[in-house]
Amino acid sequence: MANEIIRVNQFSYGYEGAKPLALKKISFTVHEGEFIGIIGCNKAGKSTLCQAMVGVLPYVLGGRWEGTIQVAGKNLEDSQGNSAADVIGIVFQDAESQFTQETVEDEIAFAMCNFGYERALMRQRVEEASRACGLYDMLARSPFRLSGGQQQRLAVACILALQPRVIILDESTSQLDPIGRNEVFTLVKQLHEQGSTIIMVDHNIEKIAEYADRVLVMHEGELRMDGSVREVFGDLPKLRELVVRAPQVTRAADALRSQIASGALPVNLEQAKASFAPLNRSAQ
Helix, strand or coil, X not given: CCCEEEEEEEEEEECCCCCXXXXXXXXXXXXXXXXXXXXXXXXXXXXXXXXXXXXXXXXXXXXXXXXXXXXXXXXXXXXXXXXXXXXXXXXXXXXXXXXXXXCHHHHHHHHHHHCCCCHHHHHHHHHHHHHHCCCHHHCXXXXXXXXHHHHHHHHHHHHHCCCCCEEEXXXXXXXXXXXXXXXXXXXXXXXXXXXXXXXXXXXXXXXXXXXXXXXXXXXXXXXXXXXXXXXXXXXXXXXXXXXXXXXXXXXXXXXXXXXXXXXXXXXXXXXXXXXXXXHHHHHX
């Protein structure tokens, strides 16, 4: 098994002034090279968990907590969350609100400037990140004149330039049209295939089922399910209890369970073809 990169152990968190806990005794590990999808209904604690993994909570925004989070073997409490910045990059929902520079090139270079990177290295990283995200021909363009999908790709490029070992995307496609969403998912798939560890919060169940290796299901601040894509989405009674929709092909296969190949329910089109093959042959 690949090296462990994140360990969350019995972590609970409550926002300042809020009585109920937003996270309740969360425990799981992340290994390098994984693609983990985090799903759940609104206010399940998904974004709170992402902010905790990068040290924003509680070390920047305050609040009360217990338990530990380790990133690359280091307890975040020992560095007040700062050690996460060397390992994890996070892309938030509204990319445009995070931009401050006049050109795409300057935006990608901005964080590196703050960290004191040498100019030659910055130029190299800007080129590599912009090419990886399909933005190399747009370096002179204003970030504010990009489409929604292009802006999210720029947000990823800004993270890539710092070469993190883990990329977290917190509902980064929720405000995009279908074209923009496909742009982001295609990019994330490519990054994962190239070896990046991906943690993605998203409501697009079909895309999570297609791309993720593993799924965490959050509900009311608790981690209620943690397993392979097929294990999680195949447990339809549990998903209904947690108010989470299964992929469309899984629900269709469940309705025809008596007529399809035995075994786990399919969660994507390729698996559905195999499951429905006996039904197709009998119809011929």
